[in-house]
Amino acid sequence: MAGAGASGVDWLRREGAGQQSGRRKQLAEGSLWRFNMAEGAETFSLREVLVAFTACVSEQREVRVDPYLAGWKGLVRFLNCLGTIFSFISKDAVTKIEIIENYRNSDQREKYLTVQSMVEYELANGLVDLQKRSDSGCRTLLRLHRALHWLQMFLEGLRTGKDNSKTSVICSETYNASLANYHPWIIRKAAGVAFCALPTRNTFLETMNVGTAEEAVAMLGDALPYICEVYKITEELYAQHKLLDLP
Numbered sequence: 001m002a003g004a005g006a007s008g009v010d011w012l013r014r015e016g017a018g019q020q021s022g023r024r025k026q027l028a029e030g031s032l033w034r035f036n037m038a039e040g041a042e043t044f045s046l047r048e049v050l051v052a053f054t055a056c057v058s059e060q061r062e063v064r065v066d067p068y069l070a071g072w073k074g075l076v077r078f079l080n081c082l083g084t085i086f087s088f089i090s091k092d093a094v095t096k097i098e099i100i101e102n103y104r105n106s107d108q109r110e111k112y113l114t115v116q117s118m119v120e121y122e123l124a125n126g127l128v129d130l131q132k133r134s135d136s137g138c139r140t141l142l143r144l145h146r147a148l149h150w151l152q153m154f155l156e157g158l159r160t161g162k163d164n165s166k167t168s169v170i171c172s173e174t175y176n177a178s179l180a181n182y183h184p185w186i187i188r189k190a191a192g193v194a195f196c197a198l199p200t201r202n203t204f205l206e207t208m209n210v211g212t213a214e215e216a217v218a219m220l221g222d223a224l225p226y227i228c229e230v231y232k233i234t235e236e237l238y239a240q241h242k243l244l245d246l247p
């Protein structure tokens, strides 16, 4: 993939974005993700999150659900480290992650192995409500998918920002340009207040537990193309099936 690995940081190739290694096959099957997530409970490392997203896209360009959820779980852990002011956001993300995880643990788990198989299965079986809010996998994942767009822009803003830039400004600008369009006034207001509690860019990058701010920036540069790819494939799939406006 263009861009990935170009900076000479080889953690991505080692960890998941390289060839179809034995470990990647395990990742594809999902077992390792569930194991890791149970083990890794309290700590946060950006590396773990980014590795999860780099392992999402299969050779057939399908988006694997388990690493997708593992990536989000890691982000939620990070959000929890930032303080209770963010709990209303992490609670919502957890609810959505759990809805999809429950499908992955149900009798129909194989149908939810990839986003493509989930869409096909739910549409073919009339499980997607086009008129009103439901707990379908398609509708739930769409909320995370929209948030992934924000994440992509936010991480890019952090990566390219100046040393002394304000994380709160990067966060609110990217939020206003993406996710805010789907949120009512009250949520936008609460989010705006929470953003004010964010530390400066360099402190924020150091909180990611991957070394210095420069090392975190290099890692973001390596991983972002993979996050963009996950977003793009999902966006195209949802557009093709006219699912982008699910209530």
Ligand SMILES: CCCCCCCCCCCCC/C=C/[C@@H](O)[C@H](COP(=O)(O)O)NC(=O)CCCCCCCCCCCCCCC
Residues within 6 Å of the ligand: 046, 075, 076, 078, 079, 088, 089, 092, 093, 143, 144, 146, 147, 150, 171, 175, 179, 182, 183, 187, 191, 198, 208, 247
């Ligand atoms: C770094 C600071 C993180 C700021 C997070 C920015 C995103 C702000 C999202 C505000 C969401 C507020 C909570 C409620 C949302 C729901 O109304 C709304 C609609 O749901 P519904 O249709 O079921 O009613 N839900 C959503 O849009 C899904 C939101 C999911 C947000 C997950 C955000 C996780 C953020 C992780 C941050 C990690 C920072 C990156 C570091 C490497």
